[in-house]
Amino acid sequence: MTVLITGSAGFIGFHTCNIFLQKKYKVLGVDNLNSYYSVKLKKKRIDILNKNYGSQFKFIKTDIIDKKKINNIFIKYNPKIVIHLAAQAGVRYSIENPDQYIKSNIVGFFNILDCSRMAKIKFFFYASSSSVYGNNKNFPLSEKYNTDDQLSLYAASKKSNELIARSYFNIFGFKSVGMRFFTVYGPYGRPDMFMYKLLESMYFNKKLYVYNHADHYRDFTYIDDVVNSIFLLTKSKKINKKSYIVNIGRGSSIGLKKIITYIQELTSKKPNIKYIKMQKGDVKKTHSDLSNLRSLIEYSPKIDYKKGLLLFLDWYKKYKKIK
Numbered sequence: 001m002t003v004l005i006t007g008s009a010g011f012i013g014f015h016t017c018n019i020f021l022q023k024k025y026k027v028l029g030v031d032n033l034n035s036y037y038s039v040k041l042k043k044k045r046i047d048i049l050n051k052n053y054g055s056q057f058k059f060i061k062t063d064i065i066d067k068k069k070i071n072n073i074f075i076k077y078n079p080k081i082v083i084h085l086a087a088q089a090g091v092r093y094s095i096e097n098p099d100q101y102i103k104s105n106i107v108g109f110f111n112i113l114d115c116s117r118m119a120k121i122k123f124f125f126y127a128s129s130s131s132v133y134g135n136n137k138n139f140p141l142s143e144k145y146n147t148d149d150q151l152s153l154y155a156a157s158k159k160s161n162e163l164i165a166r167s168y169f170n171i172f173g174f175k176s177v178g179m180r181f182f183t184v185y186g187p188y189g190r191p192d193m194f195m196y197k198l199l200e201s202m203y204f205n206k207k208l209y210v211y212n213h214a215d216h217y218r219d220f221t222y223i224d225d226v227v228n229s230i231f232l233l234t235k236s237k238k239i240n241k242k243s244y245i246v247n248i249g250r251g252s253s254i255g256l257k258k259i260i261t262y263i264q265e266l267t268s269k270k271p272n273i274k275y276i277k278m279q280k281g282d283v284k285k286t287h288s289d290l291s292n293l294r295s296l297i298e299y300s301p302k303i304d305y306k307k308g309l310l311l312f313l314d315w316y317k318k319y320k321k322i323k
């Protein structure tokens with residue numbers, strides 16, 4: 001059975017491809033390899049999949065904005081499961097580069113959704129984000145809460161995805177699962193994210209701007225917990241009749257100060273940090289309620305931040321050839 005995974009050269013996409021390939025599925029990866037961050041890292045991820053899985057994995061470099069090409073891919077490869085992860089990520093970048101969010105996250109999203117519907121895909125899985133909760137302070141954040149107040153265009157694009165997917169259920173009965181990821185980290189992680197930048201600051205003395213004077217709290221979620229959840233959701237018998245929105249997090253909130261102190265202890269190095277004020281678009285705290293996820297897949301996240309950071313650090317040192 002073929003699984004189509006968009007954003008396959010991205011962080012979560014790469015690991016999602018990996019788990020489906022390990023489970024012996026055929027995987028078709030789609031990505032435009034854009035230069036939002038290191039193209040070398042994106043190509044490295046694809047090289048690993050090609051090397052480890054040979055013809056079980058096929059990669060197509062294409063832009064999801066091109067609906068004709070996307071439709072031809074559906075016709076040619078006839079995927080049975082679609083996991084749509086390609087998007088322009090990043091909250092702060094959406095302030096300076098709004099166009100890309102409309103193109104990739106709205107038009108691109110629609111193209112994959114609509115082609116999936118035409119191809120009669122049973123369930124459409126797509127990435128949403130904890131950012132849709134805005135500054136909601138009722139922790140832990142539950143899918144039952146109102147999410148009408150997004151603080152950034154990135155968050156608004158993700159909320160729009162949920163609404164568009166919902167309308168496709170109401171009009172066509174086309175079923176979907178929107179997965180609200182909470183700050184994912186781990187090996188082959190994104191260089192634009194806090195954990196990665198913190199290590200760059202420690203080992204290469206790169207200046208790290210820490211917003212809101214580090215008075216931020218995030219539900220840091222280790223990548224293995226995320227991809228195990230995605231895989232189990234696609235297998236869940238409990239997902240059968242409607243459109244779902246589901247949090248995928250660790251279920252606890254950790255302060256950035258705690259992370260900085262812990263990495264300092266692990267590495268015996270001092271980061272080059274400049275503490276600055278709160279930025280527009282940022283939320284202060286995230287903390288996921290996982291009862292919905294647990295009811296669908298009996299999932300329990302296994303990796304706490306201490307273990308996760310050790311694994312991440314281990315990978316980072318190997319990747320950067322640090323002794």
Ligand SMILES: NC(=O)c1ccc[n+]([C@@H]2O[C@H](COP(=O)([O-])OP(=O)(O)OC[C@H]3O[C@@H](n4cnc5c(N)ncnc54)[C@H](O)[C@@H]3O)[C@@H](O)[C@H]2O)c1
Nearest residue numbers: 007009010011012032034063064086087127129181183184
């Ligand atoms: N990493 C997180 O903490 C996090 C949190 C919440 C939501 N998400 C969402 O999860 C998904 C995956 O995130 P990630 O962290 O792996 O990001 P990523 O940037 O590493 O991966 C996204 C991939 O999509 C590709 N892409 C972007 N626009 C494209 C287009 N128009 N056509 C084809 N490919 C395109 C990029 O080249 C990239 O490889 C995204 O939808 C993101 O918004 C991530």
